[in-house]
Amino acid sequence: MRVTRVNNKRKLRKFINLPHEIYEDYPFWIPPLIFNEKKLIKKGSSIMDDDREFFIVLDGPQPIARLAVYTKRHSVKAKPNGYFTLFESYNDEVAVKMLFAMADSWFMMRKISNYSGPESYINGDDYKGLLVNNFNDYPYINMPYNPPYYKELLKLKNLRKIHSFANFHFNLEDGVPDSLEKLVGYSKNRFDYRIEPHDLSDIEVFSKEILYIIDNSLPDTGEGMRVLTYENIRDYFLQLKKYLDKELFAVAYHKNQPIGFSAAIPNYNEIFIDHKTKISLIRRLRFLIYKNKVRSLRIFNVAVVKEFQKKGVSHALHLHIVKNAMNKGYKDLEGGPINFDNRRSFQDAIKAGGNPYKEYALYKRIIK
Template sequence: MLKIVRVTSRLDRKEFTDLPESLYRDYPLWVPPFSHEMKALLKSRGSQLLANGPHVFFIAKDDNEVKGRIAVGIEQVMNNEKSVKHAYFTLFESVDDREVAEALLRTAESWARNKGMNYLKGPVSPTNGDDYRGLLVDNFDDPPAVLMPYNPPYYASFFDSFEIYLKYLGFQYDLANVISEREIKFTEIAMDRYKFRVEEANFRRIREVSADLQKIMEESIPNWEEDILPPTYDELYDMAKTLKLVADRRMVIIARSGERPIGFFVALPDFSPIIREIEGRLLPFGWYKFLRLRKSLERARAAILFVVPDYRNKGVPSAMFLRAYRNIQNMGFKEIEGSSISSMNLTMIANARRAGGKEYKHYIVYGKSLLKRPLSLSEIYGPAASRYVPKGQRNSERVLERI
């Protein structure tokens, strides 16, 4: 008999963590998470999302066999900032059985409703990154880049009763055809006209780099942006220290006007083939393979791009792209996978296409009212509500577009 069990014991945590190994046995492109990071999440460590409010983990069991899992929680800091009453779910996995998936989702809905929330959304990322953020809904044949979602195609069918909350676009770049001569000329003119420069990050001055990134993000993230808050200095310092370990300084570019930091771009090698080979385990011998094979990688991942508002249409993104792409090409990479971009972010979508990006994957974050009525746009999107208009109803999904 199917039952939903709250994760409380060491055995429960192990079953939660181990489920994907059997679930993805027939999906050779799946990239397992690092086992030590997943174990930390199950102990509520290493995640600002989990630190910002109550959360629980559940597993679905049938005759003591684990069939699915889900985590549900409340991001209280985000809710207070956006004036909404949202719960989230993350780390969702399920066998191809609608009964299992619906039981897990009903459990998440009930928990959130009992906490006084009026909306459930997900899947979201437990690390506030791209990993687990949204379901992949198409193009299951191209390998996922590192820290990008990947799931069985049947997952989307479990969310028929949900709305589309957010949609993200994935871009791919062929380094042999990135950035036209016309765009290069435009970039050179823009740098001269608007008096800015681009440079590689100096990892020997990591605290100053962290402070620069914080200034850029505080200016760059508008208060209406969905589900994003500027990180603290400590969070960015931790991120910068990680970048120093996994990225090359030639792949981390900062733009400046005088001494003012106005933008930054971060790329890193796509480690997914190596992570797949070591099965997400760095110990005892995974580190050796990781270091030995990293020079064989042919794809890079463009992970982060922020530009302050007054420089977004002045060639800054293109200038950082150009500097990074030339470095990445000289380092022997053949291709770049772009970080997913919100369908709301028309400026960044235009920049991606201008830089030669090919839109090739899509990810959906779903949402559902927990009340016995549809929610208003303000209840769903908070300060971003004015940027949406309903276009109609279809199969219980609210179809939205940016004004």
């Protein structure tokens, strides 16, 4: 076996096709719909827009494992941090050790002493983490799925789990708790804000509002947060725009100033449960034919500016989306991920009727 960089079309094809080979006998895996790995490797993304590399382990011509690595700054003046992503492997410890040894060397050349993952390769939240519990449910859109043996493969020396987080399932047929309705009504009156949908037609204005909210929602230290630019946000939502429903997107305003937003996306993975072809034309046709028959959705982002945090704004945003979803006939919702250490948000999700039914983990590799 040998580990090599993805530096030609043949290796690129093997890198992209490897998951389809590994998951042939895993019925709950669903290939990503929205984000194109080939384009990602060639042009990067809003996260992988700086220094990046892609590795693959080959046994003769047969691909065995793959890994991507990249760097990203937490602030303009900060030193870059290291991350790994797009990890896939057959159950082969030797191949995995080879991958991480190569990644170690790559980061050491950049004077980076540790790196973490599996991180998102898109925007910071989508496809983030390693699934470690509940392998018998289909993933919602833009969420990872992996075989149970992956968590054993990552029990490497100098690789330790640093975060655990959960996704929550909500049965919308149970309705909305009266207590939540009362809380939101009280919050709106006391703190003088309103919730509005966003028609998403003016992507320039929209992106500026979202950037303002995100920039002003972060802790003063910005520790652990990545720098996002207007271009990052605009390009991300331009890519998502045709998949979004404006009634599942909400912005909170105090007077005319945006103070928070929340976004949900229909769970288009429903369409591909029994049709996992990698032929893009067939996938696009199925999407167009069946997209209006989807009956589950995922809330994938929420942010509130610091001045309005802990004032019920996030509850109001979610309530707006949930009521619209119920009116449109949606039956199930997934929310998260929420870190187990974030006890307040965790308990809020449970009180709102959520069931923490999937667990994910992030790991850190110390280079020695």
